Amino acid sequence: xxxxxxxxxVLYRVPLLCEALSSxxxxxxxxxxxxxxxxxxxxxxxxIRPDAVVVDDRDEAESAxxxxxxxxxxxxxxxxxxxxxxxxxxxxxxxxxGATVESLRNALAESLFGRGDEAR
Amino acid sequence: MAxxxxxxxxxxxxxxxxxxxxxxxxxxxxxxxxxxAVVHVLVRESDxxxxxxxxxxxxxxxxxxxxxxxxxxxxxxxxxxxxxxxSLLSRLCSTRxxxxxxxxxxxxxxxxxxxxxxxxxxxxxxxAGLVRSLRGVANGEAALSRDLATLMIDAIHSLExxxxxxxxxxxxxxREREILDHVATGARNRQIAVALTISEFTVKRHMQNIxxxxxxxxxxxxxxFYRTAQAELLESAV
Numbered sequence: 001x002x003x004x005x006x007x008x009x010v011l012y013r014v015p016l017l018c019e020a021l022s023s024x025x026x027x028x029x030x031x032x033x034x035x036x037x038x039x040x041x042x043x044x045x046x047x048i049r050p051d052a053v054v055v056d057d058r059d060e061a062e063s064a065x066x067x068x069x070x071x072x073x074x075x076x077x078x079x080x081x082x083x084x085x086x087x088x089x090x091x092x093x094x095x096x097x098g099a100t101v102e103s104l105r106n107a108l109a110e111s112l113f114g115r116g117d118e119a120r
Numbered sequence: 121m122a123x124x125x126x127x128x129x130x131x132x133x134x135x136x137x138x139x140x141x142x143x144x145x146x147x148x149x150x151x152x153x154x155x156x157a158v159v160h161v162l163v164r165e166s167d168x169x170x171x172x173x174x175x176x177x178x179x180x181x182x183x184x185x186x187x188x189x190x191x192x193x194x195x196x197x198x199x200x201x202x203x204x205x206x207s208l209l210s211r212l213c214s215t216r217x218x219x220x221x222x223x224x225x226x227x228x229x230x231x232x233x234x235x236x237x238x239x240x241x242x243x244x245x246x247x248a249g250l251v252r253s254l255r256g257v258a259n260g261e262a263a264l265s266r267d268l269a270t271l272m273i274d275a276i277h278s279l280e281x282x283x284x285x286x287x288x289x290x291x292x293x294x295r296e297r298e299i300l301d302h303v304a305t306g307a308r309n310r311q312i313a314v315a316l317t318i319s320e321f322t323v324k325r326h327m328q329n330i331x332x333x334x335x336x337x338x339x340x341x342x343x344x345f346y347r348t349a350q351a352e353l354l355e356s357a358v
Binding site: 013014015016017019023024080081099100104 | 151152154158161243244245246247
């Protein structure tokens with residue numbers, strides 16, 4: 001039996017972000033999208049227990065931060081308009097320029113499949 | 121002319137054959153995530169073909185090869201904004217155009233529509249909504265959500281109000297405007313007479329003419345109108 005694909009939860013304000021992510025994560029992860037700003041993002045994450053979380057809303061990203069750190073789950077904040085990606089590393093945000101779909105895929109792949117646990 | 125590409129043809133001379141035409145859609149957006157997303161959404165639609173541009177020069181290059189049937193243009197397209205691309209496409213093609221942005225304002229919606237856009241969308245639109253809007257525009261409909269239609273109507277009302285104000289201001293002479301300028305600051309006739317080195321009687325005559333021309337009952341109403349007019353004209357200059 002093949003191993004199930006990791007689950008990437010996308011909390012979005014921009015629905016098209018999910019489309020962009022689906023286009024590059026098709027083969028490596030299962031993407032599940034949820035509208036942001038509907039309250040209690042931590043409760044949602046606790047329920048679905050994703051392997052990685054992508055958020056395009058700064059406030060939601062901050063809300064998810066503590067949970068992601070505690071559960072060693074990869075968390076990526078995409079600032080769509082500013083074209084930057086923030087990756088949670090050891091509880092702190094590390095910013096990377098250029099929010100392309102490829103850089104997003106690479107950041108998630110690194111977090112999901114990278115060797116060692118420093119990516120989380 | 122807008123281009124529809126023949127995608128697939130079977131048979132010769134049309135007998136027993138069929139063909140599928142693809143509508144060419146230009147996505148002009150500097151954000152690669154949006155271009156990738158739109159391509160991903162539209163690739164499922166077998167009758168749509170997508171070409172991309174990240175800036176104005178790339179739009180011009182695309183138009184140079186063939187006009188798209190539909191263009192989806194980012195308001196902040198580098199280097200000078202999407203309205204420039206809308207104007208270019210309006211001049212050279214019969215492309216149906218939609219501008220989109222993160223935070224539409226009544227000014228940006230109006231500017232895009234005045235330049236020739238057939239619609240305006242919020243970038244937080246759903247994939248299904250986007251496809252619906254593109255298809256609607258292709259069928260000659262305007263792509264405008266309810267909230268943006270409201271912004272648009274507000275903008276038109278604001279323009280009409282501004283025109284009416286300009287018209288009312290234009291009936292005043294230069295001297296009457298000078299006097300109204302003082303009245304708006306709360307100056308009394310005697311103070312105005314001193315400031316303009318004219319008699320108080322002349323100021324009174326001017327005030328009577330101002331009230332008659334503006335069709336307002338009081339000095340205070342005239343001052344209110346003048347302040348509003350100044351604010352509106354300043355806003356339009358910005």
